[in-house]
Amino acid sequence: MNDIEAELDDYLTRYAGTLTSYDSRAAAELWGSPGMILNDQQGAGVVESREAMAAGLEQSYPVYRRLGLASVGYERLGHQQLSDAIFLVRVRWLFYDSDGTEMTDSFAAYILRRGEEGLRAFVCVPADDAEKLQALADKKGVNLFE
Known part of the structure; x- marks a missing residue:
């Protein structure tokens, strides 16, 4: 694994951790x-x-x-360096229940820029999160709009 792969995995691990802990401020700091x-x-x-x-x-x-x-976990599906400091990263997010059973997944692409604070996301292109969230809600009998 090269340096940028380790840096990207560190970023994604921290981001997944903020989602797991429902820490909106820490998640926002990664943007x-x-x-x-x-x-x-x-x-x-x-x-x-x-x-x-x-x-x-x-x-x-x-x-x-x-x-x-x-x-929340993730699989980094790939990345591309677009410039000296800008990277396109494709991610599969994995969502688990309290038993560790995978509930659903979701695919997204991010444009990250490396700056003085490290990597930060500036663009997210979710591929299927709305559909997968609705399918999970239907399966569990949860109204998303309550």
């Missing part, structure tokens, strides 16, 4: 400003600050708790 979520359904959403990112994450936590999410 640059502004951050962008770009998807097929809603188009592009720009989050202007880390405070706004943390607030947005907080809104999703009640749903994850109702679904029984206990921990």
Whole structure:
């Protein structure tokens, strides 16, 4: 494993840890400003600050708790260096219940930039998270919009 692979895995491990612990502020610290979520359904959403990112994450936590999410893991599927400091990273996120059983997964791509603070995400392109979250909710009988 080369240096950037270790650095990317460290970043993804820390990010997964913030999701597992429901620590929105720590998760937001792993993002640059502004951050962008770009998807097929809603188009592009720009989050202007880390405070706004943390607030947005907080809104999703009640749903994850109702679904029984206990921990998050990942598989780094690949990466490409786009410039000296910018990387495209493809990730498969793995979501587990309290028994360690995989509940669902989700694929996403991120554009990360290495700066003085280390790697930070600036763009996320989720591939299937909305569909997979709805399928899990249907399976568990959870209304996502309560």
